[in-house]
Amino acid sequence: MRRLDELHLEHPVYGSRRLRELLRREGLVVNRKRVSRLLQIMGIEAIYPRPFSSRPQAGHRICAxxxxxxxITGPNQVWCADITYVPLACGYMYLVAVMDWWSRYVLGWELSNSQEAEFCVRAWEASLELGHGVPLISNTDQGSQFTSEAFLDAVESAGTEVSMDGRGRCLDNRFIERLWRSVKYEDIYLQDYGDGLAAGRGLARWFAEYNNQRPHQALNYATPAQYYLDPDGHGARPAVWA
Incomplete structure (x- = not known):
């Protein structure tokens, strides 16, 4: 599963057929059905438009x-959230992060051994508890966690509008997709965490460094924390959405 995750990061537009062929070239004989099943377990899908892309899951509300x-001109105009698969030495977990779109600042994150909505709600509520403001818009994909009533209630009760990507259109949430690539290649794959406790400790260190020490070219080599916590000093304009 780890190699499949790596291949998806390298080739995000590839579906199960092409990923199967890449695995076969490496001597890993696997059929397409198994690749599809593993991708589903990992919460991964290729980035490309699909027919009926606005069709919701049964009983779940889909937003535009x-x-x-x-x-997007300043902090707290748009927050985005997403989930990714985290391979461990023995098993796997799921990681959710909430990021401020303008500054790339990671406001909250959570690890879970299941894809239930509760850990996404906890990450959202932890982000609000920082006390730095409430976003005008929350943008996510159409995954079942983010279309659940629990998550939508948490977002809308804060007075935030809900925005959702089209299915299979991960580039709509591109900044957090770049975050996943960074955290996996710079930490998760290198550390090869043995369990969730070790992963949690290591990721806490990585996110702290990412927010407070890592210069971003797109931010004129400032850190996400510098942009988010001192927006006036970095050219922010009032966040307006109507």
Whole structure:
């Protein structure tokens, strides 16, 4: 599963057929059905438009994508959230993160051994508890965690509008997709964590360094914390959405 995760990061537009062929070239004989099943377990899908992309899961509410053409000019205008698969030496877990779109600042994150919505709600509530503001818009994909009533209630009760990507369109949430690539290649794959406790400790260190020490070219080589906590000093304009 780890190699499949690595291949998806390298080739995000590849579906199960192409990923199966890449695995076969490496001597890993596996059929497409198994690749599809593993991708489903890992919560991974290829990045490309699909027919009926707005079709919701049964009983779940789907919201429109609100960021098309929107100029994001400051912190707390848009927060985005996403889930990724975390391979461990013995098993795997899931990681959710909540990020401020403008500054790339990671406000909250949680690890879980299941894909239930509760750990996403905890990450959202922890982000609000930082006390730095409430976003105008929350943008996520259409995964069952983010279309659940528990998560939507948590977002809307804060007075935040809900925006959702089209299915299979991970580039709509591109900044957090870049975060996953960074955390996996710079930490998760290198550390090869043995269990969730070790992963949690290591990721806490990595996210602290990412927020407070890592310079970003897109932020004029400032850190996400510098942009998020001192927006006026970094060219922010009032966040307006109507």
């Amino acid at each position: 994508y609100l960021l098309e053409g929107l100029e």
